[in-house]
Amino acid sequence: MSAKRAPDADPARSLALLWSSHSRPGRSGLTVRAIIEAAIGIADTEGLDAVSMRQVAERLGVGTMSLYTHVPGKAELTDLMVDTAYGRLYDDVDAPAAQPGGWRGGMEFVAARNWDLYRRHPWMLQAPGGRPVLGPNAVLKYEAELRPLDGVGLSDVEMDSVLALVLTHVEGTARLGASMARAQQDSGMNETEWWTVNAPLLDKVMDASRFPVASRVGEAAGREHQGAADPAHALAFGLARILDGVAALIAGR
Amino acid sequence: MSAKRAPDADPARSLALLWSSHSRPGRSGLTVRAIIEAAIGIADTEGLDAVSMRQVAERLGVGTMSLYTHVPGKAELTDLMVDTAYGRLYDDVDAPAAQPGGWRGGMEFVAARNWDLYRRHPWMLQAPGGRPVLGPNAVLKYEAELRPLDGVGLSDVEMDSVLALVLTHVEGTARLGASMARAQQDSGMNETEWWTVNAPLLDKVMDASRFPVASRVGEAAGREHQGAADPAHALAFGLARILDGVAALIAGR
DNA sequence: ACGTCGTACCGTACAGCGTACGGAACAGTT
DNA sequence: AACTGTTCCGTACGCTGTACGGTACGACGT
Structure with a gap:
């Protein structure tokens, strides 16, 4: 009953390597x-x-x-790759907090930067998640992204929760975008092309009257987004709702 | 320059198989x-x-x-596995809409059910994402989850966006939960144990004064959550903010 | 009843993966 | 100059997905 089955990174080894000087x-x-x-x-x-x-x-x-x-192995190398990529997020620890628009502007900046990061390095979304990375750049990122939320009326725990919420949203929509880009790339068709090709098959096999709401909404959304989904729109729409909700939390004190 | 590099599922083959009778x-x-x-x-x-x-x-x-x-191959089999798992989400297409609490209650029900699904089948979060599945059960799921949002004052496109937002949030927090469970399982330590073991190393190597906000907030959150993060709390907190934001959107008409 | 044909089954083989192991080659110290 | 410790790496093992080709069975036409 050895532990070899799941080749996850050894967190202690990763930690030591991440913080070593790489001489x-x-x-x-x-x-x-x-x-x-x-x-x-x-x-x-x-x-x-x-x-x-x-x-x-x-x-x-x-x-x-x-x-x-x-x-030590490939899993630990992946951890190192991720932390290194984090290092390219912000030139300055105060970049998010220095953004205009208060905490909201800061969070929008954070979201945009993370979005760009995932767009440039989509492989980060495929990296199997063991324990989160916790390298020097990850910690710096955490510090930079928390600062816009400091002193705006949130408790410490709430600051952490709000940031996690925003980052989870960005990661999720970025994952959607990456998978669509990937699908488009190795099918050679873009979204609209693929749909016009496969729509007849779907229509034939799926009875629209059994799914009245889905077919109505799906069609409307498909027309609006020119495809099954629009990651950029999902990012913007979701972020707006989330930040509205956070604003309500802050205001309700 | 063949397309063999990325062994993604052939969407057309998957589609045909998903909707065939499996005789x-x-x-x-x-x-x-x-x-x-x-x-x-x-x-x-x-x-x-x-x-x-x-x-x-x-x-x-x-x-x-x-x-x-x-x-046809393993990728298509994975698509089939995912759609099959979706089939176990709701007994009835009207289950979410029949929930008390209006659209909000419906969305909370949807979130809870998806959360349970990912907890029972964490492998769904590891499944490499090509084009989204679009099998019969996925369509049924879409229909069931849209219904609570129908006729509450959202446009069709907004209904799609709100649902996607909620689902992305659940998936993201579930992913966090799965990776923590996995890390805990194959390290043999739970979160608190791991932190008490590795905290000294981190303290030594990372200068807390360089990260004042991160260390303060991180400590507070760590104490509150008894670990680096608490997926269940993240789910609840995020969902509350998101639904507040959606409520504001609906009210602002 | 018997040949024929389509297809379900599957044994073998290949290229690629992560990495355990042990030998060779070099750097630094004595 | 000899010894020691570390770096470099060739070989090999067990695993993966799956291409290919052979075999054997079920059904059908005569």
Whole structure:
């Protein structure tokens, strides 16, 4: 009954690596930093599935097994990739708080930046989630994103909850966007094309009268969004509702 | 430059299979339905990673390649698994709309049911997302979940947006919950244990004075939730804010 | 009753994955 | 110059999804 079944990252190993200095100890110039960067490069252009230890090693001109001198395994490498990507979110810890529009402007900025991050690095959404990362950049991100909420009338626990709510929403809509982009890419059809091709089959097989509300609403939404869903619209609409709800919470004191 | 790189499901094949009758054409009694059920059984108890074609075949007492007579490939099988799981959400199409508390009560019911679904079948959150499923049960789910929102003062497009917002929130918090449960399971420590073990290391390496807000809020939230995060609380808090925001949208007409 | 044909079943094989293991080669210290 | 510790990496194992081709059965026409 060994624990090998689920190849999750060892959190302690990840933690140590994340906070270590990533110095260059090797004689071939191989570095943890370089490994991470190569892996991210592959993931950005070919997706997370294409990131194999062999591919990373080849890109670095190095034997596959040499990677294991610097990194415990693939799961921990993924953790490092994620934290590194977080590092590119904000130039300054005060960027969100410095935004105009108070806490609401700050949260909208946070949402937009995270959205961009996921659009540039869709592989982050495919990364299997073990324990959340907790590297230096993740902590910095947390600090930066909490600051706009400080001193606006929320308790500490509520600040955390509000931020988590916004981030969950962005991640969810970004996931939708990524899967649609992916589907579009490897089917070669965009949303509208795919629907005009497959609509007859669906109409034939699914009796619209059994689903009156669904067919009416689905058609209206499909026309409006030019497809089954519009991630950008979902992001904006949801964020507006969420921030309205938070405003009500703050005002109701 | 073939399209084999990303083994996503062929949507047209999935569609056809999803809406076909799943009759038993074989001489060994092997059925699409049986394959799906076996796969779900494995996924429920051992996770989606453990669902390999060989494992499924073995559970059915059948040669591995026989599965391919009934199912085009693993990606399409995953689509079938998801739609089948959707089928267990509501006994009746009117269950959400029949809930007390108007549209709000309906949405809370929808959220609770989806939450339960993800708790019982966490593998649904690991399923790689190509184009969304669109099987018969998914359509039925869509119909059932839209009905509480019908005739409350929302446009058709807004009904779709509100539902998507709620579902995205539930899925996101459920994902958090699943990853925490998984981390807890294969580390053998619960949240509090893990934190008391690893807190010293983190304290040593991370300078709390650089992250004043994060450390203050993080500590408060950690104490409140007895861990890094509390998925159930995140679900309730977020849902309340979201529905408040939707109420404001409806009232502001 | 018997040949014929379509198709369900499945054994073998291949390319790719993560990584355990052990040997070789080099750096630094004594 | 010899020893020691670390870095580098070739080989091998068990696993994955599935392409291909052979076999054997059920049904149907005569």
